[in-house]
Amino acid sequence: MAILKCSIREGSGVARLAAWKMKSSRIAIVFGSVIHLYGVSRKEFLANTAWVRHEVRHVRQYREAGLWRFWWRYVTDWVRYGYYNIPYERDAREAEGNPLELEGVEIR
Numbered sequence: 001m002a003i004l005k006c007s008i009r010e011g012s013g014v015a016r017l018a019a020w021k022m023k024s025s026r027i028a029i030v031f032g033s034v035i036h037l038y039g040v041s042r043k044e045f046l047a048n049t050a051w052v053r054h055e056v057r058h059v060r061q062y063r064e065a066g067l068w069r070f071w072w073r074y075v076t077d078w079v080r081y082g083y084y085n086i087p088y089e090r091d092a093r094e095a096e097g098n099p100l101e102l103e104g105v106e107i108r
């Protein structure tokens, strides 16, 4: 199985903006293979396995679609279905319960 490499950026400005937009005190948002965190430390995030699986699934989605195609789909689906029902989000929520999700994943 190919290794999926991800990295984490704490105290990210873009995540801070997303937290404000989502009215959330802590947030993770993925761009490509980088998981941007705001309001949560790397250690706290990594201790939350379901959350890590969710964000890693977004990294896989990016990998499959490519950066711009992912974003185009994500944003148009948000407008069309609302945040909760974005197919990429439904898929990521399903991944939260999948123990195989983190197999072959390397988080730097």
Ligand SMILES: [Zn+2]
Binding pocket: 054, 058, 088, 089, 092
């Ligand atoms: Zn998500």
